[in-house]
Each structure stands twice: as structure tokens, then as C-alpha cells.
Amino acid sequence: MKKFLFLIVMAIAVVSCKPPEARYPVSQSSGSYIDQSVEKNREMIAQEEDYIKQVMGENTSTEYITSADGFWYYYNNKSLDSLNTETPEFGDIVSFDYSISTIEGEAIYAEGDKPTREYAIDREKLFTGLRQGLKLMKEGETVTFLFPSHKAFGYYGDQERIGSNKPISAKVTLHSIKEEEQSNTETKEQ
Template sequence: MKKLIFVFLIISAVISCKSPEARYPVSQNSGSYINESVAYNQKLLAEEESKIKQIIASDSTENYIASTNGFWYFYNEKGADSVSKIRPEFGDLVKFDYHISTLDNQSIYEEGEKPTKEYAVDQEKLFSGLRDGIKLMKAGETITFLFPSYKAFGYYGDKNKIGTNIPIKTTVTLHSIIEQDSLN
């Protein structure tokens, strides 16, 4: 009887050592949703960039600059070289005011509606276009930025006044820069 139990245990051990077989999904997606989403976003970006380029072409009073980060801007007030040569870097504390409007100059957030903001560069939450734009500024400068929706508030908006996929115009005045070295 002991031999029978021993043989049974050996056979069950060999059978249980079988490697598991892969389970395949019942249904497979073709990836068409992702392809449709990519096509939609490319079309949306092309429309927004076209509208921004029309605004730039029709405004001969300003000298627009295309940034490498996917937005355009011009100086309202350029800082004198004697005021500051420093641009904000990671960890610096900046103080600024800004207001936001549509590309058609319809105000979304009036000047003064948002309080003066103190921001630790790249260490706090701020929409990506403004985060990149502030790094181009010097203390005392005022710049107007034209952001396509993906550099502004994107698909989600700001959950208040700015809706889904809205390109915006933002005018920012940078009041001060406190370098990270002086904060420590």
C-alpha cells in the first residue's frame, strides 16, 4: 500500500510541474481608437496653429517669436539690461501676475482676477506653456504668449472658466526672481 501511495505522489508531482499555458483574450482590439485619437489631435493642432499664424500675420505691430516649446510670444515690455540679466531656473522663486483671454481677445480671467502668484520654478503645478514661458523672462518684463490648447489646459480645461481644447492668449508680468541659492 505504501508503494502505491508513493507512486501516486510521484505521478502527481510530475503532472503538477507542468508549466502554465498562456491565456489569450476573448476579443482583440485593433488599435483603431488610438489611431482615431491621433488623427483627431493632429487635426486639432493644425487648426489651432493655423489660427495662431493668421493672428500673427494680421498683427504687424508686434514682433512675434516662435519658441522651441510649441508656442509664440511677443514682448509688451522688454526689461532693460541694467534691471536684470537673470532668467528663472529650476527651484528659483518667481512672483508674477497674469491674465488669460481667448485668441479672439475675449477675457477669460481679467487682470487682477487671479492674485499675484509666487511659483517655485518646475517644483509646483502650473500649466506647461506658462511653466516654459516664465523661463524665457527676466524680472520687470511683460510678455504675451499664444498657447495652443495642448500647451494650455488641454483636454480637461481648468475645470472652471476654460473648457476643453481651448487655445489661449496669456499676458504675464514677471515682478521678481529670487534665486534658489539665496533661499537656502
């Protein structure tokens, strides 16, 4: 009986020392959902850009400029001062006003709805298109930007008046640019 009990204990010990086997998922995803989502977003962006180009084509009196960052703009008030060549760079503090409307021109946030804002270039939260657009401006200029939704408020909108995936137009007036070193010195003096 002792031999039989010993054999059972040994058999259990041998069987229990077996290395663990990998468990495989019941269903495997091939990543097709992500591929479909990417394709859907590309189509949506292409449709928005085509629509913006159509609206620009209807307004032949305005000279639109295409930005390297994927949006369009025109000058309402361009600086003619040949000495005024400075545009904001990383860390500079800019003071600006802006209004937002639909691509067709219907006001979403009219002039005066948003207070004058001070913004440290690329150091604070601001929607992508406006952040990139401010870097193109000089003091005293007013520029109207046409942003596809992915450069504006994207899928989530602004949680107030701008809905999901809405292209927008933003009219921006840049009042001042304070260089990073200058703004740091003023802060220390105060």
C-alpha cells in the same frame, strides 16, 4: 474490481497532470484606437496652430517670436537694461501676475482676477506653457504668450472658465526672481 478502480484512479491522475493551456481573448485589438486618437490629436493641434498663425497675421503691428517649446509670444514691456540678463532657472522663486484671454482677446481671467503668485520654477504645479514662458522672461518684463491648448489647459480645461481644448493668450508680468540659494537662506533666517 480493485483493478478496475485502480485503472480509473490512474486515468484521472494522468489526465489531471496535464499542463494548463493558455486562454486567448475572444477579440483581439490591433491598437487601431490609439493610432486613430494620435492622428486626431495631431490634426487638432495643426488646426489650432494654423488658427493662431492666422490671428497673428491679422495683427501686423506686433512682432511675434516663436518659442522652441511650441508657442508664440511678444513683449509688451521689454527690459532694456543691459545688466538685466538673468532669467529664472530650476528652483528659483518668481513673483508674477497674469491674465488669460482667448486668442481673439476676450478676457477669461482679467488683470486682477488672479492674485500675485509666487512660484518655484519647475517645483510646483503650473500649466506647461506658463511654466516654460516664465523661463524666457527677465525681471520687470511683461510678455503676452499665445498657447495652443496642449500647452495650456488641454483636454480638461481649468474646471472653471476655460473649456476643453481651448487655445489661450496669457499676459504675464514678472516682478522678481529670487535665486534658489538666496530664497533658502532667507527662509532659514526667518
